[in-house]
Amino acid sequence: MTTTLVTGVAGFIGAALAKALLARGERVVGIDNLNNYYDVALKRDRLTDICQGAGNRFRFIELDFADMAKLRSALEGETIDRIAHLGAQAGVRYSIDNPHAYAQSNLVGHVNMLEFARERSVAHMVYASSSSVYGGNEKVPFDVDDRVDHPVSLYAATKKADELMSETYAHLYKLPMTGLRFFTVYGPWGRPDMMMWIFTDRILSGQPIPVFNNGEMYRDFTYIDDIIAGVVASLDCPPADDGSKKPGGSTTAHTIYNIGNNQPEQLMRVIGLLEDACGRKAELDMKPMQPGDVPRTYADITAISRDLGYAPTTSVDAGVPAFVDWFRKYRGI
Template identity: 50%
Template sequence: MKILVTGSAGFIGFHVSLSLIKRGHEVVGVDNINMYYDPSLKFARLGELGITKEQASEHNTLCQSSTYGDRFKFIRLGIEEKNHLSVIFKTHKFDKVCHLAAQAGVRYSLENPDAYINSNLVGFSTILECCRHHDIKHLVYASSSSVYGLNKKVPFQEDDQVDHPISLYAATKKSNELMAHSYSHLFNIPTTGLRFFTVYGPWGRPDMALFLFTDAITKEQPIKVFNKGEMERDFTYIDDITEGVVKVMEKSEEERIKNNEYYKIYNIGNNKSEKLMDFIKEIEKHLGKKAITNMLPMQPGDVQKTWANIDLLIKDYGYHPSTTISDGVKSFTEWYKSYFKV
């Protein structure tokens, strides 16, 4: 297939692009490479896909991979740039779209709301309009476990009420699900939203806990532990996430139509909630260093516990995450030490 992957210089987008390429698909990646975190990491990810920093620095210019040839091309572009994006859809005639571009981060949304409105709402509407007018067979897009907000019932299930988001980031992700539903209903566009649960692993984002903790412990600096460590997360390793996304992307349209799947929402997680302090112990073990902990109260917009019920994804796609926390953290710390030459 020919697939558009938005956010292809991002953490999940990079891994999904690489997996699709290796499975024989042709991928066109789009990313604006913004300054939310150090863009050198984004350029390095693209380097792994065969796109140089010089190539990726040019705005709205199609670059071809030196490693994967025609199977990967890249364009630096913001998804809210409707006119440019429409041309890309018209030129490349994609079969499917994997939309992973978004302004991420719960805490950042408290200080920079405009970034979330532009990328997560305006940008998402642009993607929907392009899919509508260019005969896209399936749109798979990133939602988030954040939509569950103040939900007290665990594990979180797709049919739980998600009407009480506690951050603007979560509100935009819930909005994406509603917008997708309306386009599926009005224009028969098959859409699938994936609610990601705390993704971690090599090439991860520097604003995520594993990266922050590893960096601080390595440099013998204190780590910030919110809610005094009384936190639990459904940590999901990037290879397990990638496997799930690719399974959804590769499902045949005949089977999708047969099952009347025009609008679906799935949790995609590890199906297990881990204590934050146990997670920190694994980092300490693999770094061979003890953390200096700074115990702090709960942060605005944060939740105490997440836990994904993934029965639907298991039933429909045979999804089975298999990476333990110990193995996943080990892979990340090994990548971290190699990347930063520690």
């Protein structure tokens, strides 16, 4: 039975991935430090949801992977075939005021996971990067071969650093690695610090919603089910160290993919869909662009579609109402 170590397993994408792997009959060892960046109760509810029907094929360990000694100790004797390293300190705006949280989790923590993967000689490590690495790139759509050395937030800088460190480990130790640049993920069990949750919550409660850059924002909104299909496909297909050029420019056992919807949507259109799904108009609080934000994200998914057959199927027209429906049920509204 294949065992996958999933970091950030109580997070939005980590929990969804764990459920998908368990549904395939696999075993999951999940770690998460359950920090209070957002409501810990939501994280615990996700863990409860994962456990439904999992039996003894799911093991959860409350652990901070930035502590290498505790990581080794907790997983001693545990067979790990592959790793999905999704845990990180998330959020662009939060990194402005809390830089050390990002250095600890996204830099020290990432090195620890690379070392653990090397020590255990895992078959493949897939890790979370971010579309934020593209910074203020004006060339669209964003291609994995574009230069990404001008980050506009510390969060983006840490994710680019993770890609560079991963390339080094793939080169030195022939460790198969895949980095996934996620584009604005949303859907059931999403994060309370993200736009879709914030806007839905405020529209339903009659509070104004903050609309940055006066609404001139475009995002490549990607539904969680489509994201998970891409993560699972990536886990199943480790890159070969055959000297060929991979997406992202590597010639080692390391590749980088964009994983998005390939369909940027204007923020105001998505607000309209939320209004329809909530059954009430939003009160708009128009604001200027925030430090660290970018006006547009747009994923070129040619590489992951060609190599792994990735093909997102959920439009915002279907995904937004599905999220609002879940939100109402979760909140008892």
